[in-house]
Amino acid sequence: MEAYTFPTSFMQHDIAPIALGVCIFVVCQLVLGMLVAFHQPHRTSLSPKETEAVLASNANKVKGSDARRPPTFVSEPDAEPGSQQDSAGAGFVRIRCTAFWWVAAAFLALLSWIAGDCVWHSVFIVYNNAVPPEVAEVSDVFQLESDDALAGRMPTSLEALIAEDSDKNALAVRGDPPPRCVSGKPALSVKLTRMSMDSKQTSNYAKCAYYGTIVVGTPGLAMTVLFDTGSGNLMLPSMYCKSKACRVHTRYRRSGSVSGRDINFNGSSVQKGAPRDSITVEFGTGEATGVIVEDMICMGPMSNATVTPELWPETGLPKGCMVMHFLAATDLSEDPFMNFGFDGVMGLSLMGLSQTPKHNFLHAVSEMLAPTESCAAKSFGVFLASNPHEGSDIAFGGWNEGHLAEELSWAPVHNPDMGHWIVGLKGIRVDNDRLDFCDDGKCKAAVDTGTALLSVPPAIFREMFEHLRHESGAAGHCQGPGPLLHFEFEDFTVTLGPKEYASLRTPRVSQLKQPELASQGGRQTRTDLRCWPLLMTLELEEPLGPKLFILGEPVLRKYYTVYDSEAKRVGFGRASHSRLPTRDETLLKAPAASGASSTRKDASRPHIRYRSIPTMFDVFQWRSKLRRPAFAI
Numbered sequence: 300m301e302a303y304t305f306p307t308s309f310m311q312h313d314i315a316p317i318a319l320g321v322c323i324f325v326v327c328q329l330v331l332g333m334l335v336a337f338h339q340p341h342r343t344s345l346s347p348k349e350t351e352a353v354l355a356s357n358a359n360k361v362k363g364s365d366a367r368r369p370p371t372f373v374s375e376p377d378a379e380p381g382s383q384q385d386s387a388g389a390g391f392v393r394i395r396c397t398a399f400w401w402v403a404a405a406f407l408a409l410l411s412w413i414a415g416d417c418v419w420h421s422v423f424i425v426y427n428n429a430v431p432p433e434v435a436e437v438s439d440v441f442q443l444e445s446d447d448a449l450a451g452r453m454p455t456s457l458e459a460l461i462a463e464d465s466d467k468n469a470l471a472v473r474g475d476p477p478p479r480c481v482s483g484k485p486a487l488s489v490k491l492t493r494m495s496m497d498s499k500q501t502s503n504y505a506k507c508a509y510y511g512t513i514v515v516g517t518p519g520l521a522m523t524v525l526f527d528t529g530s531g532n533l534m535l536p537s538m539y540c541k542s543k544a545c546r547v548h549t550r551y552r553r554s555g556s557v558s559g560r561d562i563n564f565n566g567s568s569v570q571k572g573a574p575r576d577s578i579t580v581e582f583g584t585g586e587a588t589g590v591i592v593e594d595m596i597c598m599g600p601m602s603n604a605t606v607t608p609e610l611w612p613e614t615g616l617p618k619g620c621m622v623m624h625f626l627a628a629t630d631l632s633e634d635p636f637m638n639f640g641f642d643g644v645m646g647l648s649l650m651g652l653s654q655t656p657k658h659n660f661l662h663a664v665s666e667m668l669a670p671t672e673s674c675a676a677k678s679f680g681v682f683l684a685s686n687p688h689e690g691s692d693i694a695f696g697g698w699n700e701g702h703l704a705e706e707l708s709w710a711p712v713h714n715p716d717m718g719h720w721i722v723g724l725k726g727i728r729v730d731n732d733r734l735d736f737c738d739d740g741k742c743k744a745a746v747d748t749g750t751a752l753l754s755v756p757p758a759i760f761r762e763m764f765e766h767l768r769h770e771s772g773a774a775g776h777c778q779g780p781g782p783l784l785h786f787e788f789e790d791f792t793v794t795l796g797p798k799e800y801a802s803l804r805t806p807r808v809s810q811l812k813q814p815e816l817a818s819q820g821g822r823q824t825r826t827d828l829r830c831w832p833l834l835m836t837l838e839l840e841e842p843l844g845p846k847l848f849i850l851g852e853p854v855l856r857k858y859y860t861v862y863d864s865e866a867k868r869v870g871f872g873r874a875s876h877s878r879l880p881t882r883d884e885t886l887l888k889a890p891a892a893s894g895a896s897s898t899r900k901d902a903s904r905p906h907i908r909y910r911s912i913p914t915m916f917d918v919f920q921w922r923s924k925l926r927r928p929a930f931a932i
Contacts, residue, residue, distance in 0.1 A: 484607050484610075484697065485607065485675075485679075485680070485694035485695060485696050485697035485698060485699060486606070486607050486610040486611060486664075486668055486676070486695060486696025486697060487598055487604060487605070487606055487607070487619055487664070487694065487695040487696055488604060488605040488692055488693070488694045488695075488699065489511040489512075489526075489598055489602065489603070489604040489692060489693050489694075489695070490511065490603040490604065490690055490691070490692050491509040491510060491511050491526070491683075491690070491691035491692055491693060492509065492510055492511070492523075492691075493507050493508075493509055493684065493691060494507060494508045494509070494510065494640040494641070495507050507751060507852065508525060508639075508640075508641070508749075508751060509525075509526070509683060509691050509748070509852075510523050510524060510525045510526070510640070510641035511523070511524060511526060511598075511602070511603070511604070511645075511693065512524075512598075512601075512602040512603055512604075513596055513597070513598055513602055513645070514596070514597040514598070514599070514601050514602050515535065515551055515556070515594060515595075515596060515597075516551070516555065516556030516557075516558055516559055516594045516595060517556055517557050517558040517559075517595060518555075518556075519597060519601060520549070520551060520552075520555070520556075521549075521601060521602065522535060522549050522551065522642045522643060523549075523640075523641040523642045523643075524641060524642065524643045524644060524645040525639070525641050525643075525644050525645065525749060526645050526647055526681075526693055526748055527582075527644050527645065527646055527647060527747070527748055527749035528647045528648060528681075528720050528746060528747055528748045528749065528862065529582075529583065529646075529648065529652075529719065529720075529745065529747040529748075529749050529750070530580075530582060530644055530645075530646035530647070530648055530652065530749065531646040531648040531649070531650075531651070531652025531653035531654075531658065531659060531718055532580055532625065532626050532644075532646045532652075532653055532654060532658045532659075533596070533623060533625035533626065533643065533644070533645050533646060533658065533660060534580060534587050534589070534625065534626045534628055534643050534644045534646075535550075535551045535625060535626070535627060535628065535642065535643040536548050536549075536550045536551065536627075536628045536631060536642060536643060537550055537551045537552070537553065537589065537590075537592075537627035537628055537629060538550045538551070538552045538553075539589075539590070539627065539628075539629040540589075540628050540629050540630055540631060542630055542631060542633075543633065543637065544631040544632065544633045544636040544637045545628065545630075545631050545636075547637065548636075548639070548641075548642040548643075549642045550642075551592075551627055553592055553594075553627065556594055558594055558595045559592055559593065559594040560592070560593045560594070561575065561590070561591075561592060562591050562592065562593050562624065563575055563576045563591065564576040564578065564591060564654065564655075565655075566593075566624065566655070566657065575590055575591075576590070576591060577589065577590055577629070578590075578591070578626065578654065580626060582644070582749075583749065583750070583837075584634060584635050585631070585632040585634055585635050585636055586632050587626065587628045587630070587631050587632070587636075588628065588629055588630045589626045589627050589628035589629045589630070590626075590627050590629060591624055591625070591626065591627070591654075592624070592625060592626075592627045593622065593623070593624050593657075594622070594623070594625070595616065595620055595621070595622055595623075596620065596621055596622075596623050596625075596660075596663075597617060597619055597620040597621075598619045598620075599617070599618070599619040599620075604619065606618050606619040607696075610668060610696060611667065611668070612667070612668075614667065621663045621664065621666075621667050622663070623657060623658070623660065623663050624654075624655065624657040624658050625658065626658075628643075644749075645660055646658075646659070646660065647660060647661060647679065647748070647862070648718045648719060648720065649661075649712070649715050649717075649718045649719070649720070649864055649867070650662065650718060650864075651715065651716050651717045651718025651719070652717075652718030652719065653718070661677065661679070661695075661864050664676075664677075664695050664696060665677040665696075665864070665865075668696050674865075675696065675697035675698065675863075676696055676697070676865075677863065677864045677865040678696075678697060678698060678861055678862060678863040678864065678865065679693060679694060679695045679696075679697075679698065679861070679862055680693070680694045680697070680698025680699055680702070680859060680860065680861045680862075681693050681748055681855060681859070681860050681861075681862075682694075682699065682702040682859050682874060683852060683855045683856045683874075684856070684876075685856045685857070685874075685876050686876070688877075689876060689877060698859075698861045699859075701875070702859045702874055702875055703859050703872045703873070703874070703875060704872070704873040704874065704875040705872050705873045706872060707861055707870035707871065707872040708788075708790060708791035708870065708871050708872065709790075709863075709868045709869070709870045709871075710722040710723070710788050710789060710790075710791075710868060710869050710870075710871070711723075711867060711868050712867040712868060712869065713743055714842070715867040717842065717843075719745055719843070720745060720746045720747070720862055720869055721743050721744065721745045721746075721843075721847070722743070722744055722746070722788060722869055723742075723743060723744075723788070723789065724737060724742040724743055724744045724786060724787070724788065724848060725737065725740075725742075725787045725788060725789060726738070726742075726787040727742075727759075727763075727784075727785065727786060727787065728784075728785040728787065729763070729766040729767060729782050729783070729784055729785070730782055730783055732766065734759065734762060734763070734766075736756075736758070736759045736762070736846070737846065741846045742846045742847075742848065743843075743846065743847050743848070744786060744788075744847070744848045744849070744850050745843075745847060745848070745849045745850065746850050746854070746855075746860055746862075746869055747849050747850065747851055748851075748852075748855060749851075750849050750850075750851030750852065751851055751852050752833045752834065752835045752851050752852070752853070753795075753800060753832075753833065753834050753835070753848070753849070753850065753851055753853055753854070754834075754835050754836070754837040754848065754849035754851065755834055755835075755836060755837075755848055756836070756837070756838065756844070756845060756846055756847065756848070757836045757838050758845070758846075760834060760836050763784075763832070763834060764832055764834060766782060767781075767782050767784060767800065767801065767832035767834075768829065768830065768831055768832060769781050769782060769797070769801075769824075769829070769830050770824040770825060770826060770828070770829050770830070771803060771824065771825050771828040771829060771830050772823065772824060772825070773823040773824065773825060775803070775825060775828055776803055777797045777798065777801040777802065777803050777830035778797070778798050779797070780797075781796060781797035781801065781830060782797070783795070783796055784796075784800055786848070786850070786854075791871065793850070793854060793858060793871055795853055795854065795857065797830050799853040799854070799856065799857050800832050800833055800834075800853050801830040801831060801832055801833065802830070802831055802833050803828055803829075803830060803831075804828070804829050804830070804831045805827065805828060805829075833853070837849060856874070857873070857874060858871045858872060858873060858874055859871075859872050859873070859874040859875075
């Protein structure tokens with residue numbers, strides 16, 4: 300900031316505020332003198348006849364009084380000017396006013412000096428857009444230097460503090476609320492399709508995968524991909540791959556796309572007949588080897604996606620399209636790609652797991668949305684359905700606030716340079732029992748959309764399994780009460796119930812021909828069915844392991860998760876699921892369900908035959924009574 304000095308040297312010394320203080324003091328003294336003169340008593344003169352009458356009355360009173368008593372003086376209503384009584388009253392008023400005047404004068408002198416100093420500084424700063432000389436001597440801002448020179452001389456930490464204070468002051472002046480990133484409508488929303496990973500349990504959401512559709516090249520080729528936060532590259536099977544794991548999927552043909560280009564690892568075009576770079580990417584299970592291709596990736600109505608046109612700038616590409624580098628696989632391992640119902644994998648990790656920024660899908664989206672300057676442009680949100688009555692989706696360029704039943708709680712990413720969405724884990728509890736596995740502070744949790752179960756370190760698997768295993772309820776499923784699993788983070792806790800982490804199992808040795816009910820903890824349970832926790836073990840070495848937990852779909856179904864690549868953080872919020880009650884949930888909630896057991900016969904009504912299993916008509920009646928917009932257990 301360029302500074303100026305006052306045109307006269309008189310204002311550059313301490314005499315300036317003193318002079319202003321003297322002026323203010325003189326003005327206040329004049330006002331005080333007027334107030335004192337106003338409060339002095341007014342004299343009124345008596346006529347001569349009235350004066351003689353008063354004196355005669357006083358003489359008569361003196362003659363009739365005791366001669367030994369001293370004479371009593373009776374004050375007149377108003378003494379004549381110059382009389383003794385008048386002199387005494389006036390003296391008392393003058394003494395009182397003089398004392399008051401000196402006290403007020405001293406107080407006004409102090410206030411006058413303060414006011415003069417404040418007025419001088421205000422006039423000096425406002426009139427000249429400068430700072431007082433005594434401040435200028437300390438900060439050297441009177442030197443005519445550029446902003447770059449000042450920035451180079453100022454420490455980085457001090458710059459940050461000044462910038463932070465400036466932002467806070469600007470917010471205070473404007474009256475804006477504290478900065479909090481709230482996503483509006485996301486720039487891109489892709490519908491996800493559920494695929495069961497276990498053919499024996501088609502209705503169980505415990506083992507399943509969710510994938511979406513993208514359009515590759517020109518003309519567009521629709522291909523399905525798994526959106527995986529644990530991977531950093533886009534991998535698609537190509538026509539170069541002849542293995543069985545590739546032939547069961549839709550394959551990308553580079554020669555069939557006019558917008559495609561064969562490139563090397565560094566982005567340079569591959570010369571005809573020259574050798575080209577080949578890379579191998581490892582996944583949690585399996586690996587893929589291939590070459591690098593550059594082509595256009597689109598998401599829109601053709602891929603069952605919703606695009607917000609106003610959030611996409613004019614770049615010459617269709618809205619929802621971007622140019623990316625991806626891996627065209629020439630070989631895929633049969634395990635697990637042979638059994639996948641989708642074609643490829645879309646990596647959603649941070650930059651650390653991508654080969655180059657051009658391989659990172661989040662980077663490509665954020666580059667397209669950069670002109671919007673939205674705080675949520677470099678984030679995405681994942682919503683996984685918990686029942687067949689609702690759909691799953693993933694939002695890019697923001698998140699969907701409608702999927703949240705509560706405000707997001709954020710956890711910072713641990714070592715973001717590694718590329719994984721890993722957050723620090725403080726502790727683990729089962730109900731109120733705290734497990735000491737994480738007491739050393741080395742536990743971490745990876746949030747992974749590509750993991751179907753909860754993954755735990757082998758060292759704690761047996762302990763967690765024994766704490767979480769329990770017998771099923773009387774209805775014969777794991778939707779009811781049971782042990783609660785708590786993952787404690789820095790400022791919040793993620794809690795899972797049997798509905799999220801358990802699956803119904805039958806003991807290996809069971810000689811029971813009919814269901815047998817037992818009482819445990821004040822509730823009825825079945826001894827022929829048990830709820831087993833769906834846990835898997837994964838042993839990893841440093842730097843990821845050895846105390847790494849992977850929060851897969853059991854957490855992602857209950858919690859709406861948001862991934863912010865700009866601030867390097869992960870947000871958790873209870874997901875808002877809108878659905879109707881299932882048959883098992885109806886049996887749990889219906890008051891008459893407990894009376895549908897053959898063990899509860901009424902002895903006073905022996906002619907009534909009770910059914911041990913409710914009919915569909917009973918379930919329909921109960922569901923009609925319990926139906927509401929949102930049914931939550």
